[in-house]
Amino acid sequence: MSHTAGVRAAQKQRTRQALLEAALDLLAEQSLSSLGLREVTRAAGVAPTAFYRHFHSTADLGVALVEEALGSLHPLIGHTVSAAGDTGERIARAIDLIARHVREHPAHVRFVARERNGGVQPVRAAIAGQLARFTREVRTGLAADPESAGWSDEDLLMLAGLYVDQMLATAAAFLEAEPGQERDIAREAARRLRLISIGRRHWLG
Amino acid sequence: MSHTAGVRAAQKQRTRQALLEAALDLLAEQSLSSLGLREVTRAAGVAPTAFYRHFHSTADLGVALVEEALGSLHPLIGHTVSAAGDTGERIARAIDLIARHVREHPAHVRFVARERNGGVQPVRAAIAGQLARFTREVRTGLAADPESAGWSDEDLLMLAGLYVDQMLATAAAFLEAEPGQERDIAREAARRLRLISIGRRHWLG
DNA sequence: AATTTCGGAGAACAGTTGTTAACTGCATGG
DNA sequence: CCATGCAGTTAACAACTGTTCTCCGAAATT
Known part of the structure; x- marks a missing residue:
């Protein structure tokens, strides 16, 4: 039962993944707009022309990396926003989650932070689209909270955007941090989130 | 009294400025890490080798652009933070100031937003240094406000950092905005700042 | 008036880039 | 079992890159 996707298609996917990983590696020390097609194929161990079987251009590859x-x-988002516990616990858990994610996928985080305002328009658009989705998801999560009673949809979206921006800024800070500084960054991020949640509590009236 | 700086040095400065402006133009559609030396000199109308009389590399030029x-x-910062008026007026004035600055110097703003997390380490460091200076200046401005009574220096620095990040995010949003959307962005930014200032008011206790 | 300093030009270098064309070999579907 | 499809290779192209060395002319210094 069930074809394992075909030997052929499987090998294609492996090459595609090799290209994506090679690109991600190279992007640790440069921006997407300077990433060369040959450079990527060389690092992936395939011929330059093989690139075209998977992507039209490096910009196209960048969009795939965003995905x-x-x-x-x-899935993680909604689950985290509507977690249990008091404000302090929820803040600590959110920051812990960011720290872990940055530790486990530093290249992905760096890529997103770098290309969010980078020099490749389609990639900027793809990132903006994903972040807008995050914002709407956080908004939905916040709406379920009893503390959001009386809030307009517009204001909830504003608060969600503030949170998303803050999450990304914290992740970028973790990235740039030298070993041992993570504690300080986490404390600063917690204070920022605490101030925002205080503002939230007194928003009405 | 006073030599007008010498014909020779003056011409050198003109060429240097031409290089900086040509680079800034080119950086509208790419990142610094993909900016070529020859590309810059071509746009500036000088020979490739002339570049070396002014900068060691394009990274070096990038640091100069940050400056x-x-x-x-x-100067603008402290003056704006410690302005008169109630909270709403001060927020509106700050956002107006950002909007005007983005309108008058879009290339500079784009450059900073793009290279803040860009692929060229010395430039990232230069921007981080300038933003840290901004944060300290905002902190000093905030400290003068009677509303900051009882605040620890650490907390003031946190709030200042939050403001600086928010300013940059707003500027970047103005940049990406299509004509006619500026009003909405200004309104969203105002709401964010209002929420932060509410959090500030209730921070203690 | 003679000499030094120095910003910029010119030519040449080895190496890299994206893209094209024609090919090879093997998994696939009839 | 055979013919088709297609991922990946090889070779070649014109164009471009950063860097070096040599030179020129005019401003600056003496």
């Missing part, structure tokens, strides 16, 4: 970096993160 | 983009902004 890989952010696409699988959506 | 040009952010160096002259410091």
Whole structure:
């Protein structure tokens, strides 16, 4: 039962993944707009022309990387926003989650932070799209909270955007941090989130 | 009294400025890490080798651009933070100031937003240094406000950092906005700042 | 007036880039 | 079992890159 997807298609996927991983590696020390097609294929161990079997251009590859970096993160969002516990516990857990994610996928995080305002328009658009989705998801999560009673949809979206921006800024800070500084960054991020949640509590009236 | 700086040095400065402006133009559609030396000299109308008389590399030129983009902004900061008026008026004035700055110097703003997390380490470091300076200046401005009574220096620095990040995010949003959307972005930014200032008011206790 | 300094030009270098064309070999579907 | 499809290779192209060395002319110094 069930074909294991075909020997042929499987091998294609392996090459595609090799290209994506090689690119991600190279992007540790440069921006996407300077990433060369040959450079990528060389690092992936395939011929330059093989690239065209998978992507039209490096910009196209970048869009695929956005999907890989952010696409699988959506389930996590709603689950985290509507977690149990008091405000302090929820803040600590959210920051812990960010820290772990940055530790486990530093290249993906770096890529997103770098290309969010980078020099390749389609990639910027793809990232903006994913972040807008995150924002709507956080909004939905917040709406379920009893503390959001009386809030307009517009204001909830504003708060969600503030949170998403803050999450990304914290992740970027973790990335740039030298070993041992993570504690300080976590404390600063917690204070920021605490201030925002205080503002949230007194928003009405 | 006073030599007008010498014909020779003056011409050198003109060429240097031509290189910086040509680079800034080219950086509208790419990142610094893909900016070529020859590309810059071609756009500036000088020979490739002339580049070396002014910069060691394009990374070096990038650091100079950071200075040009952010160096002259410091006086403005303290003046804006410690302005008169109630909270709403001060928020509106700050956002207006950002909007005007983005309108008048879009290339500089784009450059900073893009290279803040870009692929060229010395430039990232230069931007981080300038933003840290901004944060300290905002902190000093906030400290003068009677509303900051009882605040620890650490907390003031946290709040200042939050403001600086928010300013940059707003500027970046203005940049990406299509004509006519500026009003909405200004309104969203105002709401964010209002929420933060509410959090500030209730921070203690 | 003679000499030094120095910003910029010119030519040449080895190496790299994206893209094209024609090919090879093997998994696939009839 | 055979013919088709297609991922990947090889070779070649014109164009471009950063860097070096040599030179020129005019401003600056003496």
